[in-house]
Amino acid sequence: MPQISKVRIVNFNYNDGKRLIADELFDFADKDGIVALNSLINLKNGGGKSVLVQLMLQPIHPKAKVAGRKIESFFTKASDHCFIAIEWFKDNSKEKLMTGIAMASGESSGGTESEAKGRPIKYYTFMSNYSDYNSKFNIIELPLSRKEKSGFIAASFNEVRELAKKSNGDLNYYTSDESRYWREKIAEYGIVQEEWKSIIEELNSVEGGMSEFFAGFKESDQLIDQLLIPTIE
Numbered sequence: 001m002p003q004i005s006k007v008r009i010v011n012f013n014y015n016d017g018k019r020l021i022a023d024e025l026f027d028f029a030d031k032d033g034i035v036a037l038n039s040l041i042n043l044k045n046g047g048g049k050s051v052l053v054q055l056m057l058q059p060i061h062p063k064a065k066v067a068g069r070k071i072e073s074f075f076t077k078a079s080d081h082c083f084i085a086i087e088w089f090k091d092n093s094k095e096k097l098m099t100g101i102a103m104a105s106g107e108s109s110g111g112t113e114s115e116a117k118g119r120p121i122k123y124y125t126f127m128s129n130y131s132d133y134n135s136k137f138n139i140i141e142l143p144l145s146r147k148e149k150s151g152f153i154a155a156s157f158n159e160v161r162e163l164a165k166k167s168n169g170d171l172n173y174y175t176s177d178e179s180r181y182w183r184e185k186i187a188e189y190g191i192v193q194e195e196w197k198s199i200i201e202e203l204n205s206v207e208g209g210m211s212e213f214f215a216g217f218k219e220s221d222q223l224i225d226q227l228l229i230p231t232i233e
Contacts, residue, residue: 001190002088002097003036005029007056010144011154012082014051014074022152023145029089036089053200058084059099060186060196062123062179072118075105080119081157087139090129090189097189098139100126104157125182126160126173137163137171 007026013019028039043049054066063071074080081104088097106120128137135141143159145152164173174182183193217223 002090004056004086005033005036005089005096006087006139008083008085008087008139008142008144009052009055010083011152012055012074012084013076013080014048015046017076019048023154025140034089055084056086057196057200058103058123059086059101059125060191061193062101062103062125062176062182063121064197070118071103072121075103075119075121078105078119080105081154083144083155083160085139085142085144088189088191095129095131096138098126098128098130098137098142099186099191100139100142100160102126102157102160122176124161124173124175126164126171127185128171135170137167 005028007028008024009021009026010023012021014021026041028036030037041049041052050066050069054064054069054071057064057066058071065071081102083100083102085098085100088099090097101123102125103121103123106122128135130138132138133140143155143163145154147153160171161173164171174185186193214223217227
C-alpha cells in the first residue's frame, strides 16, 4: 500500500465559519522526503482532529462521514468550496502519486435533510504522477491559491479541472458521475476504497471509536484470531 507523504488543504471553513484553513501543507515525510513517517497530530478537544480525518478521507472516498457528520454540513454558503490533496509514496517506485478532490456548494434543492445542516455539494477528483517537484502538477506547485497582501485567495472551483483539460494527460480529473472509475483507478495503486471505509471510517464513526473498536479484543489470542488473521486473509 502507498504511504502518505503530504496532505494539502485549501480554503476550508469549519466550526461554523469561525476557523479557516487557508492553504496548509502537512508534511509527513522524513527530512530527505523519501520515507513516510509515523505521525501524530495533537490538538485539544474541539481543535479539529475529526475534521482533519474527514478531510483526508475525501480524496479516497468522496462524501465520507465521520462521527455521523456529513461533509455537506460544512458547506453553508453558496460560495463555499475547497481543495484537498494527498501525496503518496508509491510502492516500489521513486515516483509520487497525488490524489485530490475539489468540493463546492451545489444548487439548493430546498427542504432536504442535508440542507438543514448544510448545502448539497458537487465535486470532482483529480490525479497526477511525478518524480520531482519540477512538475507543475505536484501537490506543492498546483495553483490552488495565490498569496496577496490580504492573505490567501483560493482558486476557483473549476481551476484544476481546466488545468487538467490542457495538461495533455499529466493531470487527470474524474467527475462525480465517474466515481466507479475513480475507485478502480486508485485501486490500481493499492489504495482500496473499501478498506478505508471499513477501517478508517468505522474507527471514526463515533467519538472514542478506537476504544470501541478494540473492546472485543481483550486478549492477544482474540486480537490475532478475530482481527489480524481475517484482515491478512
